[in-house]
Amino acid sequence: MRPVRVLLAEDQAMLRGALRALLEADPEIEVAFDVGDGAAAVELVRAHRIDVVLMDLRMPRLDGVRATAEITRLAPTTRVLVLTTFDADELVVAAIRAGACGYVTKDIRPAALRQAVLDVADGSAALAPGVAEKVIGLLRRAPVADPDALAPLTAREREIFGLIVAGRSNDEIGATLHLTRNTVKTHVRAVLGKLGLRDRVHAVIYAYEHGVAPRDGLLSSPRVSP
Amino acid sequence: MRPVRVLLAEDQAMLRGALRALLEADPEIEVAFDVGDGAAAVELVRAHRIDVVLMDLRMPRLDGVRATAEITRLAPTTRVLVLTTFDADELVVAAIRAGACGYVTKDIRPAALRQAVLDVADGSAALAPGVAEKVIGLLRRAPVADPDALAPLTAREREIFGLIVAGRSNDEIGATLHLTRNTVKTHVRAVLGKLGLRDRVHAVIYAYEHGVAPRDGLLSSPRVSP
DNA sequence: GCGGGCATCCGCCGATCGTGGGATCGTTGC
DNA sequence: GCAACGATCCCACGATCGGCGGATGCCCGC
Structure with a gap:
């Protein structure tokens, strides 16, 4: 099998040497x-085929997060x-936002580090126990739904609530649902009353705070089997 | 050192036996x-001291997620x-929402499983590479800030924007900042104009969608060193 | 010094919004 | 059958909001 090509980015030269030796033991x-x-x-990655970059975060010239990005x-x-x-x-x-697919700390055991490198090269991710926590x-x-x-x-x-949260005016809601302005206002009143909200602005806040806003995020809708 | 007391919750009896043998090798x-x-x-955890529960998710009577909760x-x-x-x-x-502090799949290697058990007993977390991904x-x-x-x-x-997003009326904002109603409106107008928003409802939506709402969640404010 | 951005105030207008009342119609449940 | 509820509609009132124009001071930079 073709070996995994690693680039080591680490500002302490001695540690760099140690890491090289440690990794190449595999x-x-x-x-x-x-x-x-x-x-x-960044320059080297641009010019050569690199499978995995082992990146320190605290580095001169370009810090690890930016370099990762x-x-x-x-x-x-x-x-x-x-x-x-x-x-x-x-x-x-x-770091994760910047695109890192793994995060391990330097107190990791050598074998685990090698395994982490292989894992990420494999398309998986690697999070050290402390980081995973x-x-x-x-x-x-x-945010919880x-x-x-x-x-x-x-x-x-x-x-009606959904359209309020989408920022629609009463007239727009009426047009969407084929209702009169007055009817919409009746519904809006019912919504605000039942939820104990002052006005539609608070309705929007309520929606986002309770995770019922039309977020596309997967985080907001955890389903438990019924 | 006192051994880690594990409870095994797994509906397949044979696998249960295998897991017991595997774990007790340590x-x-x-x-x-x-x-x-x-x-x-759940009953056993209530009655005895258990350090770690190794929990299958698909189980009769009470599924793993609920049992975890x-x-x-x-x-x-x-x-x-x-x-x-x-x-x-x-x-x-x-599962994580329910309180699990680790998640590994059954294709894990024995040594890694034992390590995962020890990690979570230690207060850390354990995520298998695939799950971590x-x-x-x-x-x-x-949501990105x-x-x-x-x-x-x-x-x-x-x-002003912050107070709008907090759901405050113009008069309340004025009272908070010791400003006249008119002054507040001037600022509100400037805010809406500069951000290209129709009204304060859209301002609230804008805030949440751009992650600048006063969320207490750490997710919304990733800081990159300057 | 003089423009320009900023913060602060003011009044006016029309639109929108929230709230009060009341009305009809259909479905569902006792 | 009748009560209860929900959906739909209507009107009118006052509060709030957004947009317009204009004004005053301040401070910074050219």
């Missing part, structure tokens, strides 16, 4: 380059695995 | 019980590690 891994800053990493933009097939000392929430999210925490804290949020509303009122 | 792990349905798992409610210190054949998005999210995908798709969303606004206008 015959399936070939460390093609090692560099000390983000800009160099550049690399995933220039070479979408190249996979970036972040290897860093820190596992702060913001960094994890920022943060990610899970984030997911859990993410409250199934009871619209419980007291009738079908018609839900329709 | 001296740090002790399989205290093994059961075939979710309800039994029950267990994390009854015994918050007990950690649930999901072990299942499927890695569908909804299941992963549902889905989670990362979800995180990436999550657009740093340029409020770029054209002055500091004062941002303040």
Whole structure:
């Protein structure tokens, strides 16, 4: 099997050497380059075929997050695995947003690191246990779709609610549903009253806060089997 | 060191036996019980000290997600590690929401499974590579904070914008900022004009869609070092 | 110094919105 | 059958909102 071509981006030269040795202990891994800053990493990825970039976040010239963003933009097939000392929430999210498909900390065991490199090369992702915990925490804290949020509303009122949240005026809602302005206002009144809301602005806020706004995000609709 | 007490919840008896043998190959792990349905798992966790529940999702009587929710409610210190054949998005999210702190699939290697059990017992989390990929995908798709969303606004206008999004009326905004109703309206007009919005309802929608609403979620504010 | 952006105020107008009342019609359930 | 509920419509009132024009001071940069 063709070995996985790895680029090492890490500003401490000594650690870089150690990582190279560690990775090349696995015959399936070939460390093609090692560099000390983000800009160099981007340049090399642009010019050569690289399967996996092992990326430190704290680096001169171009920090790891930006470098990751550049690399995933220039070479979408190249996979970036972040290897860093820190596992702060913001960094994890920022790195993943930038396109990283893995995040491990430097206290990882050698075998696990090699496995992580192979995993990401394989199309999977790799999250170190500590990092996975943060990610899970984030997911859990993410906006929750409250199934009871619209419980007291009738079908018609839900329709009205949806159009309010979409930013439609009463006249527009009337035109959409073939209703008079007055009828719409009656429904709007029922919606606001039942949900205890002051006005349509609060209805919009309510919708977003309860995850019933027309978000396309998958996060907002977790289904439990009935 | 005291071994990790594990409860095995898995409806296939044969697999259950295999898992028990596999786990107990590690001296740090002790399989205290093994059961075939979710309800039994909940009962046992209630009555005994269990460190880790290895939970199948598809089970009779009480499915894994609900059982997980029950267990994390009854015994918050007990950690649930999901072990299942499927890695569908909804299941992963549902399980994590229910309180699972790990999610591995049944094609995992024995050593990795044992390590996952020890990791979650340790307070960390464990996500199998394939699952981690889905989670990362979800995180990436999550609402993005657009740093340029409020770029054209002055500091004062941002303040006004924030209060609009909080659902405050013009008079309330005036009272908060010690301004006249008229002054507030001037600012509101400037905000709507600069952002190309029709009215304050659209301003609220704009805020949520661009991730600049006052969400407490960490997801909405990824910071990149400057 | 003088324009230009900013924050602050003012009054006026028309549109929209929220709320009060009341009315008809159909379905569903006791 | 009748009560209860929901959907639909109507009118009128006052509050709020958005848009227009204009005004004053301030501070910064050319």
